[in-house]
Amino acid sequence: MKPVAVILGVGASNGLGAALARRFARGDMEVVVSGRSSEKLELIVDEVSAVGGKIVPCTADATKAEDMDALFDFSARQGDIGAVVYNVGNNAIIPFDELSAEQFETFWRVCCFGGFHTAKAALPHLKKGDGGSLLFTGASASIRGRRNFAHFASAKAALRNLAQALAREYGPEGVHVGHVVIDGVINGEMAGSRFKEYLDALGENGSLEPDDIAEAYWQLHCQPKSAWTHEIDIRPYKEQW
Numbered sequence: 510m511k512p513v514a515v516i517l518g519v520g521a522s523n524g525l526g527a528a529l530a531r532r533f534a535r536g537d538m539e540v541v542v543s544g545r546s547s548e549k550l551e552l553i554v555d556e557v558s559a560v561g562g563k564i565v566p567c568t569a570d571a572t573k574a575e576d577m578d579a580l581f582d583f584s585a586r587q588g589d590i591g592a593v594v595y596n597v598g599n600n601a602i603i604p605f606d607e608l609s610a611e612q613f614e615t616f617w618r619v620c621c622f623g624g625f626h627t628a629k630a631a632l633p634h635l636k637k638g639d640g641g642s643l644l645f646t647g648a649s650a651s652i653r654g655r656r657n658f659a660h661f662a663s664a665k666a667a668l669r670n671l672a673q674a675l676a677r678e679y680g681p682e683g684v685h686v687g688h689v690v691i692d693g694v695i696n697g698e699m700a701g702s703r704f705k706e707y708l709d710a711l712g713e714n715g716s717l718e719p720d721d722i723a724e725a726y727w728q729l730h731c732q733p734k735s736a737w738t739h740e741i742d743i744r745p746y747k748e749q750w
Contacts, residue, residue, distance in 0.1 A: 511563060512591030512638075514538040515584045517571055517627060518598065518646070520549050521698035525646070525691075526596045527553045528719035532727045533592060534562030541584045543569045571597045571623030577630040590634040591641040592730050595627045598646060598665075600699075602657045613660045620664035624671055632679060640683030642730045645672045647740075649692040649750075669740075676739050687729050690742035692750055693717045715747045 514533035519526035519542040526544065534540045534557050542550050542564060550566035557564040567583050569576040584590055599619050603612060624645055635641045651669040654662035669688055676686035694708060696716040708716055725743055732738060744750060 510588035511537060511539040512641075513541060513584050513588045514592040514594070515541045515543065515580070515590060515631070516594050516596065517543045517569075517580075517623075518594075518596030519544040519553055520546065522549075522552055522556060523719060524697040524699065525695055525719045525722055527556075528723035529594055529596060529726055530564060531557055531562070531720070532723040533594075533730075534564055536727055536731075538591065539563040539565070539587050541565055541567055541580070541587060543567050543571075543580055545570055571595070571627055572618045574626050574629070577626040581630040581634055585634055589638045590631070591638060592644070593627065593631045593635065593642070594644045594646070594726060595624045596646045597623045597627075598648075600648075600658075600661050603660060604657050605659050608660055613663075616660040617664045617667065620661070621667040621671065624668050628671070628675055632675075632684065635684045636679070636682055640685060640734075642685040642687060643675065643679075644687045644689060644726055644729060645669075647672075647688050647690045649690065651688070651690055673739070680737070683734070685730070685732065685734075685737050687738065688740045689722075689726060689729070690740065691717065691722065692742050692744035693748045695719060695722070711745075711747070715745055717743065717745055 516529045530540050530542050547568045554564050554566050567580050569580045647669055648665050650662040651665040672688040694716045697719050
């Protein structure tokens with residue numbers, strides 16, 4: 510049986526989650542794609558299956574512990590889990606004066622609390638095998654807060670610190686925990702639907718291509734145990750940082 514890669518946060522075909530599914534499938538792994546929209550998952554399954562990849566869907570909400578337990582029980586039945594990517598997230602421009610407590614909590618639940626549930630459910634399976642990798646999607650907000658993004662920055666910073674703590678605790682047990690800081694706009698459905706004018710203004714190679722980002726995740730997953738990287742940052746060459 511092929512090793513299994515579990516990709517959480519899979520939506521549109523031109524998004525990062527779908528790109529990760531395609532890349533890990535090309536790496537000769539069976540892929541379990543998870544998200545809240547069964548229709549979007551089925552589109553990715555059809556796309557990857559059409560080129561010979563082995564992939565199955567599992568609808569789940571990462572903010573619910575019972576959903577994560579069910580997802581990883583299902584994934585373990587497909588084979589030994591060798592990679593897990595927590596790519597669940599959301600974002601919005603909200604001035605702090607307009608930010609409600611409910612909105613603040615919702616962003617924390619999606620961007621951080623879901624990562625906690627994922628780790629709790631995934632790590633027992635990863636420890637059973639040869640360790641594998643547990644990778645988290647971060648953002649520039651993981652390391653700095655900007656105006657109108659207090660909700661997003663606080664949640665992403667919390668996820669980053671969770672990943673660091675897990676790396677220090679489970680690295681010695683053979684689990685490669687990594688955090689990927691995505692510093693820039695991803696050229697996918699979310700940015701295209703919300704910030705199209707800004708995306709267009711960036712011009713050629715001014716935004717991050719999902720398939721190129723996914724390649725970095727794959728290389729992180731493939732690192733030998735003698736030379737692990739915990740955190741990488743990725744940005745277009747035009748990005749000011």
